[in-house]
Amino acid sequence: MKLRQLIFWSVRLTGSCAGAILGFYLPMSLMVAFLEIGYEQALPWLLLSAVVGLFAGGFAVGKLLRLHRKR
């Protein structure tokens, strides 16, 4: 694997992780409005949102990197 490819995938992986963290914690800040909601009830939705964030983060970073390369 070329160094350039390695850097590309590392940055993309970092974007995925950041997306997953944002996907988990952003909806949580909205759910805080429902004070009495149990965390175990919210957990499946938070995990689902984290998975969406994981893919969206990786995709967005990949797209940005490709745009940057084209310039």
Add this chain to the structure above:
Amino acid sequence: MSYIGVHLEVCGVIPFNWGNTSLVVVSGDGPNVCGHALIKVGFYYFHIAGLASRPYFMPEQGYRRYLDESRKTELFRRPVYLPDPEGAQRKLNELSVDPWYWFGIPNNCVSFVEELFFAGGADESILSNCPVRWR
């Protein structure tokens, strides 16, 4: 929403029997494979269950109702010796006033139980934050 206990009102608080303290771990809901930790003090169980709500407590019948309505099973319980019961009581009063914010890996049900154990002088903690492994 199933029964999860009631909030402890500090004004009317009486010292609990900290000489009879146990760690109680019950099964988790849905994707929560780590289970849920509670602390039993005398006849009362304390835990956090909300995303941003004050801790809950329940007596023995309430605990049975909680298990029943939430379709949970008790995985294990074990006694924990607290050399400083006054410290634990103070901590419980302090934690009962403000909402407990659940943040996933930090500040979860385990952290709540750990804080009370530490305040009571017990060196009980779990690095993985997964209560099912806290035997």
